[in-house]
Amino acid sequence: MVYECEDCQKQWYYNVKKCIFCQGDVIELEPGKSTVRGITKIEIPSPGHTRVPYCDLLLEDEYGNFEIRKSFSDHDLGEMIEAVPKEAKKVAKSRTIGIVGAGTMGSGIAQICAQTGYHVLVIDRHEETARKALIKIDKALSKTTKDDLKQEILNRIKATTNLYEMEHADLVIEVLTEDMELKKEVFRELDNECSKDTIFATNTSSLSVTELSEVLKDPGRLVGLHFFNPVPRMKLVEIIRSKNTSEEVIEYAKEVAFELDKTPVVTGDAPGFIVNRLLLIFLNEAIDKYADGTSTAADIDKAVTLGLNHPMGPLALSDLIGLDVCKAILDVLYEGYKEPKYKPCKTLCEMVEKGTLGRKTGEGFYKY
Numbered sequence: 001m002v003y004e005c006e007d008c009q010k011q012w013y014y015n016v017k018k019c020i021f022c023q024g025d026v027i028e029l030e031p032g033k034s035t036v037r038g039i040t041k042i043e044i045p046s047p048g049h050t051r052v053p054y055c056d057l058l059l060e061d062e063y064g065n066f067e068i069r070k071s072f073s074d075h076d077l078g079e080m081i082e083a084v085p086k087e088a089k090k091v092a093k094s095r096t097i098g099i100v101g102a103g104t105m106g107s108g109i110a111q112i113c114a115q116t117g118y119h120v121l122v123i124d125r126h127e128e129t130a131r132k133a134l135i136k137i138d139k140a141l142s143k144t145t146k147d148d149l150k151q152e153i154l155n156r157i158k159a160t161t162n163l164y165e166m167e168h169a170d171l172v173i174e175v176l177t178e179d180m181e182l183k184k185e186v187f188r189e190l191d192n193e194c195s196k197d198t199i200f201a202t203n204t205s206s207l208s209v210t211e212l213s214e215v216l217k218d219p220g221r222l223v224g225l226h227f228f229n230p231v232p233r234m235k236l237v238e239i240i241r242s243k244n245t246s247e248e249v250i251e252y253a254k255e256v257a258f259e260l261d262k263t264p265v266v267t268g269d270a271p272g273f274i275v276n277r278l279l280l281i282f283l284n285e286a287i288d289k290y291a292d293g294t295s296t297a298a299d300i301d302k303a304v305t306l307g308l309n310h311p312m313g314p315l316a317l318s319d320l321i322g323l324d325v326c327k328a329i330l331d332v333l334y335e336g337y338k339e340p341k342y343k344p345c346k347t348l349c350e351m352v353e354k355g356t357l358g359r360k361t362g363e364g365f366y367k368y
Contacts, residue, residue, distance in 0.1 A: 018248065034059040036079045037066070057081075096121060097256075098166040100186055101175035102133035102159065105203060108231025109173060111137045112260050114156040121166060122159045130159035140232065164193050171256060173225055175203040178328045183207070184215045191216050199252055201225035205276050205325075206332040209269045210242040219244035223253045226273060227262075229320070237262040242269045271336030272329065280330050283321075284345050286314035290365065291347035297365040315365040319358030327352045 007024030038058030102124035124130040141150040213219035224240025257264035301313020333342035358364030
């Protein structure tokens with residue numbers, strides 16, 4: 001079924017009681033039918049469609065209009081299938097997303113938002129960091145995008161050091177270091193600067209979204225929106241429902257994830273959420289295994305990639321994440337659950353103390 005807002009004509013494939021964009025009334029549309037006039041089977045993955053095989057269907061609707069639709073199901077020529085209005089689930093191009101924090105994650109989120117069609121404001125208290133984020137996005141796009149399209153995407157991104165420029169953002173995503181007090185300070189400022197209709201999100205990987213939300217006048221408009229590194233390639237987004245998050249904000253977060261071509265999963269607010277609660281125990285154990293001196297880092301990673309079919313070994317992944325980040329998440333898990341299995345192992349603590357944090361410092365379990 002298709003559901004449409006009577007006021008702004010936004011459409012969804014699932015039942016929405018009130019429009020999450022304008023709060024208008026939503027009606028259920030009668031499904032039309034389209035006829036399959038042509039089928040092309042695609043066997044080779046492309047940057048935007050890595051799952052194969054799939055089919056490009058040439059469809060003709062009841063008014064004689066043609067469209068091409070991708071499908072992972074088998075169909076026959078002449079088959080009648082449910083028509084989906086062309087404007088369904090397209091992003092409103094005039095909408096603005098603010099990104100607070102111009103590091104690796106912030107620049108990655110800014111890139112995919114601009115590629116989708118959003119106008120993007122990237123803010124960082126350090127002008128040089130904000131400038132470097134734009135350079136990083138430019139380089140990333142240069143590998144996959146023609147110059148004219150790349151420039152069009154870059155023109156939708158503005159870097160700034162002024163928090164007040166977020167005033168008219170529809171969504172603001174905080175992407176700062178895992179420091180609860182710092183995040184609270186920023187959200188207090190955003191609460192004063194932004195419109196009362198702005199939705200707030202935090203990209204925290206382990207901190208309490210509920211605690212963070214309570215610095216806002218309306219705690220219900222904060223949601224966890226946890227992306228994974230590297231953002232342009234990783235398909236998952238964890239949506240964290242705090243004890244205060246409203247249902248409308250959860251639906252809004254899902255809609256944004258779908259628009260960004262990500263797969264959302266919704267979880268409650270508990271230390272580590274889903275992925276990091278499971279992952280960090282694994283990484284911590286791999287580091288402890290390395291510490292006993294019976295295996296090299298390369299052999300541990302090779303055993304995992306070949307024996308468990310993981311795309312990257314745990315020690316290389318720890319270097320990519322940053323050993324300081326790994327320790328910080330484990331500290332939160334240990335504090336939250338009070339179980340020894342979450343306590344950072346001695347070697348991890350020593351490496352963080354020494355400053356060998358992985359790729360970001362040029363050395364971790366490997367040299368870069």
